[in-house]
Amino acid sequence: MDYIVEDNVKTAEVLKEKLNLTRLPVAIKFFNDESEIPEGVEKIDETIRHCEMVTKAADGAMFYSTAAEQKCKGGSSAMGLEPLPPKIATGEFYYKLGRFDSVETAKSVIDNIPRKDEQSLGIIYAPLEKADFIPDVVVVITLPKFGMFITQGIVYNQGGKVEYSCAGIQSLCADAVSAPYVTNKANATLACNGSRGYAGIVDEEIIIGLPLDSIKPLMEAFENI
Numbered sequence: 001m002d003y004i005v006e007d008n009v010k011t012a013e014v015l016k017e018k019l020n021l022t023r024l025p026v027a028i029k030f031f032n033d034e035s036e037i038p039e040g041v042e043k044i045d046e047t048i049r050h051c052e053m054v055t056k057a058a059d060g061a062m063f064y065s066t067a068a069e070q071k072c073k074g075g076s077s078a079m080g081l082e083p084l085p086p087k088i089a090t091g092e093f094y095y096k097l098g099r100f101d102s103v104e105t106a107k108s109v110i111d112n113i114p115r116k117d118e119q120s121l122g123i124i125y126a127p128l129e130k131a132d133f134i135p136d137v138v139v140v141i142t143l144p145k146f147g148m149f150i151t152q153g154i155v156y157n158q159g160g161k162v163e164y165s166c167a168g169i170q171s172l173c174a175d176a177v178s179a180p181y182v183t184n185k186a187n188a189t190l191a192c193n194g195s196r197g198y199a200g201i202v203d204e205e206i207i208i209g210l211p212l213d214s215i216k217p218l219m220e221a222f223e224n225i
Contacts (some may be wrong), residue, residue, distance in 0.1 A: 003134060003212055003215060003216060004134070005131070005132060005133060005134055007215075007216075008027065008128050008129060008130075008131045008135075009129050010219075011025075011128060011138075011215055011219060012024065012025055012127070012128040012129035013129070014219055014222055015128070015138075015140060018146075018149060018222050019140065019142050019146040019149060019150070020142075020143075020146060021140070021141075021142060021146075023055070023058035023059065023141045023142075024057070024058050024059070024060065024127040024128065024129065025058075025127070025128040025129075025138050025139065025140050026054050026057040026058050026125060026126070026127065026128065026138065026139040026140075026141075027057075027124075027125075027126045027127070027128045027131035027133070027135035027138055028054075028123060028124070028125060028135055028136055028137040028138070028139060028177055029123065029124040029131075029133050029134070029135050029136050030079075030080070030116075030120040030122075030123055030124075030136055030181075031064070031120060031121055031122055031123070031124060032120055032121050033121065034121070037064055037124060038124070038132040038133055039132075040132075041062055041063060041064055041124060041126070041132075042063055042064070043063065043064055043065065043066070043069065044056075044063040044064070044065050044069050046069070047068070047069050047070070047071050048069070048071050048198075049070070049071045049072040049075060049194060049195075049198055049199065050065075050070055050072060050075040050076065050079065050123075050172060050173045050177075051072070051075070051171070051172035051173065051192075051194060051195035051198060051199035051201070052071075052198055052199045053065060053123075053125050054125065054139055054141075054172050054176075054199065055141070055199045055200050055201070056125070057125040057126055057127055058127070058139075058141055060127055060130075061125070061127075062125065062126040062127065062130055062131075063124075063125055063126075064122050064123065064124045064125065065122055065123055065125070066081065066121060066122040067081040067082040067122070070082075072173070072194060073085050073088070074088050074093070074169075074170055074173070075170055075172070075173030075174065075194075076173075077115075078113055078114070078115050078116065078170050078173050078174040078178050079116050079120070079123065079173055079174070079177055079178050080115075080116035080117065080118050080119050080120050080178075081119075081120060081121075081122065081123070084115075088110060089107075089110060090103065090107055091103040091104065091105070091106030091107030091108075091109075091110055092106070093106075094106040094109070094110070094169065099169070109167050109169065112167070113167070113169070113170055113174045113178075114165070114174045114175065114178040114179035114182055114183070114187075115174065115178055115182070116177075116178045116181055116182055134212065135212060136181055136211070136212060137176070137177050137180045137181055137209050137210065137211055137212070138209070138210045138212075138215060139172070139176050139177065139207060139208070139209050139210075140207070140208045140209075140210065141201065141205050141206075141207050142205065142206065142207075142208065143204055143205065143206070144204075144206055147188055147206050147208055149222075150186065150188075150208055150210075150218065151188075152221075152225060153217075153218045153221035153222055153225065154186055154214065154217075154218065154221070156217075156220075156221035156224065156225055157217050157220060157221055158217065162185075162186065163185075164186075164187055164188040164189070165179065165187060166187075166188070166189040166190055168190065168192055168193075169192050169193075169194075170192060171189040171190070171191045171192040171194075171195050171207060172189070172191070172192075172195045172199065172201075172207055175187055175188075175189035175207070175209065176189050176207045176208065176209035177209055179209060180209035180210060180211040180214075181211060183211075184211045184213055184214075185211065185214070186208060186209065186210050186211065186214050187208070187209050188206055188207065188208045188209075189206065189207050189208075189209075190206055191205070191206070191207060195207075
C-alpha cells in the first residue's frame with residue numbers, strides 16, 4: 001500500500017512513542033518549482049545551516065529554503081541545491097580546518113560523501129505530523145538505544161544487516177538526507193562539528209535518515225516486535 005499524506009500524523013505518533021522522542025521527527029521534501037510548496041508554507045526569513053533548519057523543524061517550525069538561505073555550502077551542494085564549491089571539492093577547505101593530515105586525504109573523504117547529483121530548487125522542512133506533503137526523507141534525532149530499535153525494525157522484515165555510513169562531516173545533510181534519498185536505505189550518523197556546534201545536537205544524540213520506502217515496513221515492524 002502506497003504512502004499517502006494522511007499517513008504522516010500516524011507515523012509521527014508511532015515514531016514519537018516507540019523511540020521516546022524529545023524532538024519531533026522531521027519531514028524533508030525536495031522541490032523543483034514553487035508550485036509544489038503547500039499553501040501556508042513560507043520561505044525561512046534567515047540564512048542558516050541546513051542542520052539548524054532540521055532542528056528548527058524538530059522544534060515545531062515549518063518553512064522552505066532555497067540555496068540562497070543555506071549558509072553551509074558543503075551541505076547545500078551535497079543535497080543538490082547548488083554546485084560543490086571548488087575549495088570543498090579539492091579538500092582544501094577541510095584540510096585548512098585541521099580535520100585531515102593532507103589535502104589528498106580530505107579530498108578522498110569528500111569524494112565519498114553521499115551526494116544528490118539531481119539538482120533541486122529547494123527543500124521543504126516540517127514536523128512530520130504537520131507536513132501537508134509526502135516526504136522524501138524523514139529525519140529522526142534520538143538516542144543510540146532507540147537507534148537500535150530502528151535497526152531492529154528494519155531487519156524485522158528485510159533480514160540481513162543494516163550498514164550505516166558517516167565520516168564526522170556533513171552529517172545532517174549528506175548522511176541523513178542525501179544518503180537515504182540516493183540509496184533508498186536508512187542511514188545513521190554521529191553528527192559533525194557543525195551540527196553539534198550550531199544546531200544544538202547534544203552529546204547523547206544520533207541522527208537517522210529514513211527514506212520514504214522504509215516508513216511503512218518500519219511501522220509494520222514496530223506493530224509486531
